[in-house]
Amino acid sequence: MDLKNQYSDDSFVIFLHIQKTAGMTLQRYLRKQFGPGLVRRIWWKISKDPRIDGDVVTAARARRKSDGFFAGHFAFGMHENLPKPATYMAFFREPVSRVISLYKHSKNDEGSYYHEFAKNQDLRGFVTESGLMELDNGMVRFLCGEPGEYFINRVPVGSVDDAMLKKAIENFDRYFFFGGIQEMFDESFLLLAQKLGDTDPKYLTLNVAKPNAGQPFDDETKEMIRRSNAYDMTLYDHVKRRFERELAEAFPDLDQRLDRLQTANTAYNGRTKTLNRMKIAINRNRAGN
Structure with missing residues (x-):
């Protein structure tokens, strides 16, 4: 296995x-590091390039070495x-928090993949009655894979x-160059950037849910999920x-690194939002003429 x-x-x-x-945040960052750029992605879409127009397996098989990376919801084995x-990377999240987040997204977003399972259910019903494998040790399932x-x-x-579980841990230890922690995102991002050789790391914040949005969930249900x-x-x-x-070995000056990252991110996100507002205003002006 290579x-x-x-x-x-x-x-x-x-x-x-x-x-x-x-x-979403990570995929945008990886595109910034490896490509493709916006023009190339538009061309892929126009030309129905299988790297973007096909199902996930077709898209994977159409990838070339020069494309640099491939991302998506798939299990170990896509290599x-x-x-x-090749080498794998992934982010991981405290399991109860991950299940709750998936429930809230599925219930509130009509376009989400599991909306039909969640729209008329409370959290307990979503977990116990949907039969979704992603809610039943989903991270182990993704890392274990299946031929x-x-x-x-x-x-x-x-x-x-x-x-x-043993297979999932073995796959992680042997084939993942990076495993990030959702609850320590900035620290994880710094470590990923260092591993990729990025000396000026920053990211654009995308698709972030508001903290504590929505109803609280009872301890009994959370313990059941756990x-x-x-x-x-x-x-x-x-x-x-x-x-x-790995974080401790890489960054003895972690606090200073985090301060620099957060300063760079504030400026980067501010510039990007300003540009986006300008684009929207220009498009509205054109539409009115």
């Missing part, structure tokens, strides 16, 4: 985007369809076991330990 757990200049990066783990040598199945491991709900995602809790703790060790 996979590794280190990034180098010849690596093809595979971003395994687990739902509700900062994917079989992508250029080599011939590129979205998620599809063992029945309640059937994730010790062997699957118990039913016990394997995800173990995987999350494992990833977090490695992350914290």
Whole structure:
């Protein structure tokens, strides 16, 4: 298997985007690092290039080494369809928080993939009655993978076991050059940027939910989610330990690095929002003429 757990200049990066783990922000950053730029993406769309116009497997198989990276909601194993040598990356989130975030997104966004499952359900009903595998140790399922199945491991709900957890941890340790922590996003971003050789890291904040938006959830339901995602809790703790060790080794001056990142982000996001407002005003003016 031509996979590794280190990034180098010849690596093809595979971003395994687990739902509700900062994917939009990271995908924009990876495009900034690797491309394609906006003009190229527009051309891909116009020309119906399979790298953007096909299903996820077709899009993966159409990727070239020069494309640099591939991202999406898929399981470990997608590397079989992508250029080599390759290495994986992913962000992870405390499992109860991830399930709640997926529920709120699914319930409130009519265009979300699972809206029909959530729109008439409370949180407990969404988890216990939907039968969605993503809510049943979904992070382990994504990292474990399944031969011939590129979205998620599809063992029945309640059937994730010790062997699957062991496989998920083994895949992470052997084939992931980076595992970030959602709750420590800025620290994770700094570490990712360093691994990619980015000396001027900054990111554009995208698709961020308002903190504590919506109704509170009872402790009994949250404990039920925690118990039913016990394997995800173990995987999350494992990833977090490695992350914290790598972070401490990489940044003895972490507080200063974070201050610089936050200053750069404030300026970067401010400039971008100003440009976007100008574009909107220009387009409205054109529409009125």
